[in-house]
Amino acid sequence: KAGVTQTPRYLIKTRGQQVTLSCSPISGHRSVSWYQQTPGQGLQFLFEYFSETQRNKGNFPGRFSGRQFSNSRSEMNVSTLELGDSALYLCASSSLTSGLTKFFGPGTRLTVL
Amino acid sequence: TQLLEQSPQFLSIQEGENLTVYCNSSSVFSSLQWYRQEPGEGPVLLVTVVTGGEVKKLKRLTFQFGDARKDSSLHITAAQPGDTGLYLCAGEGYNAGNMLTFGGGTRLMVKP
Numbered sequence: 001k002a003g004v005t006q007t008p009r010y011l012i013k014t015r016g017q018q019v020t021l022s023c024s025p026i027s028g029h030r031s032v033s034w035y036q037q038t039p040g041q042g043l044q045f046l047f048e049y050f051s052e053t054q055r056n057k058g059n060f061p062g063r064f065s066g067r068q069f070s071n072s073r074s075e076m077n078v079s080t081l082e083l084g085d086s087a088l089y090l091c092a093s094s095s096l097t098s099g100l101t102k103f104f105g106p107g108t109r110l111t112v113l
Numbered sequence: 114t115q116l117l118e119q120s121p122q123f124l125s126i127q128e129g130e131n132l133t134v135y136c137n138s139s140s141v142f143s144s145l146q147w148y149r150q151e152p153g154e155g156p157v158l159l160v161t162v163v164t165g166g167e168v169k170k171l172k173r174l175t176f177q178f179g180d181a182r183k184d185s186s187l188h189i190t191a192a193q194p195g196d197t198g199l200y201l202c203a204g205e206g207y208n209a210g211n212m213l214t215f216g217g218g219t220r221l222m223v224k225p
Contacts, residue, residue, distance in 0.1 A: 004155070031211055043156075043201065043215035056212050090155050094211065102213070104148075104155030 002027065004093050004105035012111045018079040021108045025072050025093030031055075032074040033102065034066060037088040046089075049074055078110075086112045116140070117204055119216030126192055127224055134187045134219045136202035142214075143207050145178055145185045150199040150218075159187075192223045 005024045013019050025032050034046040045058040049068035066076040072093075078085055088109050092102040118137045126132055136145070144163040148156035160169050162178035162185060169176045173196075175188040185202055199220050203213040 033211060033213075035213075035215075042217045043203075043213075045212045045214070048211050050211075058212070092155070101158055101161065102211075104157070106153065106155050 004091060004103050006089075006091050006105040006108050008108060009106065010109045010111075012113060013081050014113050015081055015083060017081050018077065019081060019110060020075055020077050021089055021091075021110070023074045023076075023091030023093075023105060025074070025091075026095075026103055029093035029095040029103070030072050031094045032068055032072065033092045033094075034074070034076050035090045035092065036060075037090055037107070038086075043090070046076065081112045083112050086110060117202055117214055117216035119202055119219055121219060122217065123220050123222075125222045125224065128194060129191050130223075132189050132192060132221070134200055134202075134221075135184070136186065136204075136216050137184045138204065139183065140204070140206060141182045142204035143182075144205045145182075146203045146205070146213070147176055147185070147187055148201040148203060150201060156199075156201055189221075192221075194223045194225050197221060197223050 007022045031050045033048040035043045037043045046060055047054055047066050048056040052068045063079045068074045088107040090104050090107045092104045094102045120135050146161045147159045149159055150156040160176045165182045166180045167178045173190045177186045199218045201218045202216040
């Protein structure tokens with residue numbers, strides 16, 4: 001089975017712009033979670049989608065949003081980018097059969113200038 | 114808010130040495146997971162512990178979940194350069210859905 005894929009792998013934006021990141025989960029996985037990883041804060045939970053519905057949301061401002069499509073692919077959007085949004089954005093997929101096991105993608109490295 | 118404190122933050126040791134990484138919280142978790150992350154990649158799950166007092170062994174790695182389900186440790190015996198990486202503990206709280214709370218990570222370097 002192919003692993004979790006994330007596109008693009010690297011992105012450079014300027015303050016005030018918006019960005020959309022994409023995540024394709026492992027085939028058959030219906031749960032997709034997003035995490036932000038920074039040197040100062042570590043890995044922080046953004047949100048989780050299951051069957052196109054947001055099930056859980058972390059403590060991030062409304063500029064961070066996401067969605068999931070019927071094929072389980074997910075996108076996250078960050079509007080009005082700030083310097084502090086520079087981070088590695090990780091997506092993880094899981095399924096009922098994988099139980100507690102989450103499979104992470106390689107991440108999208110976002111740099112905001 | 115559930116927090117996981119991981120220590121030490123950095124560890125640089127010689128090949129063949131033993132080491133222990135700790136993960137502590139004041140909160141109770143339904144399960145605790147350990148991940149290893151290498152540069153340019155996402156975290157990869159090493160183990161999940163779900164029962165208080167549980168000990169799991171994975172070759173030279175030994176994982177323990179505290180009796181009270183608030184803490185965990187990872188012990189590596191005879192570390193190898195291939196063990197180099199960022200080790201992360203992550204807890205799943207009760208009623209947290211599918212959300213993981215991560216510790217700050219331990220960056221391990223094993224020198225040959």
